[in-house]
Amino acid sequence: MITLGIETSCDETAIGIIEDKKILANLVSSQIAHTKYGGVVPELAARNHIRVIMPLTKIALEIADLGLDDIDLISVTRGPGLVGALLVGLSFAKALSIALDKPLIAVNHLEGHIYALQMDGSHLEHPYLVLLVSGGHTEIIYVKDEFVYETLGKTLDDACGEAFDKVAKLMKLPYPGGPYIEKEALHGELGRVQFPVPKPKGYNFSYSGLKTAVLYYTRDNPGYSCCDVAANFQKAALEHLVEVVSAALGAKKVKQLGIVGGVSVNNRLREKFQGLSKEKGVALHIPDVQYCTDNAVMIALAGTRRFEKFGPSDLSIDVVSREALDKI
Ligand code: KG4
Ligand code: ZN
Secondary structure, eight states: OOOEEEEOOSSSEEEEETTTTTEOOOOOOOOOOTTTGTSOOHHHHHHHHHHHHHHHHHHHHHHHHHGGGGOOOOEEEEEEEEEEHHHHHHHHHHHHHHTTTTEEEHHHHHHHHHHHGGTOOOOSSSEEEEEESSOOOOEEEEEEEEEEEEEEEEBBSSOOOHHHHHHHHHHHSSSSHHHHHHHHHTTTTSSSSSSOOOOOTHHHHBBBHHHHHHHHHHOTTOOHHHHHHHHHHHHHHHHHHHHHHHHHHHSSSEEEEEEESSSGHHHOOOOOOOOHHHHTTOOOOOOOOOHHHOOOHHHHHHHHHHHHHOOOOOTTTOOOOOOOOOOO
């Protein structure tokens, strides 16, 4: 089965084509229009998706050496995300489905991130735990069985990636800030600035206190060292993730831990969780960097699996700005 994946939930227009688990094309167009605003402007995101989605699909088909008629299934993100941005992807997918007379499947974006764990051919035995850590979400999910999720905890305020982005913004680093914070942190000295590691509330996360501590520190110390702030913010932000996941691993007996979403690109995060996985005796799975951030092959794979089990989505399906995994 050849599946065309379409992802437009935020500021990446992505088209992926897979045949079973084989990746035939994986294109991601990241919008630079938001850089000067230090965050995503929803209307700009939607307008850029409209401009890019058709040419990107054509190029993806050329790379895969396929015509539109060869596509068996169209898999598209329906949410959570920015409504205007999602509508571009879903409307495009519906139009293709009608024109080609091929089935449509609508996918939850978070489920897509979880399927990124399988892009390298890994097979995860149920149940397993997933830490989803991105610009829009920070959640710990217990995957009981295929399509059966229990969200153990989530952020009570900012997402972890969002905190990276906001701290970067207040130090005048470009958007998205995560990679810039990581780079600056390489030259910073740990312990030169003390930022509090947020205290877990159950299995929930919280980043607003840490973000505010950085805001006050930079405001009160105008000659601050960007590298030191980055290194010590990153340390506290990652320690919080490790503490919550460590507690969840104590409560749920699993053999595997997956980490997905844009922040899982971070090398310090990878090192810290390698340490935790050794300590707890669980196997750690983190996708290749290109599948950590938003992409459409993860949507194509999740959609293929859903279609095989539940059949196609109805063409009347709408986008959703929010949708918890245990509600789908
Ligand atoms: O998964 P993703 O591409 O989009 C969402 O679904 O949100 O994640 C984007 C987030 C941004 O907040 C970005 O700053 C963060 O991932 N990110 C990083 C790194 N690379 C991307 N955060 C920390 N370190 C990185 N190297
Ligand atoms: Zn995402």
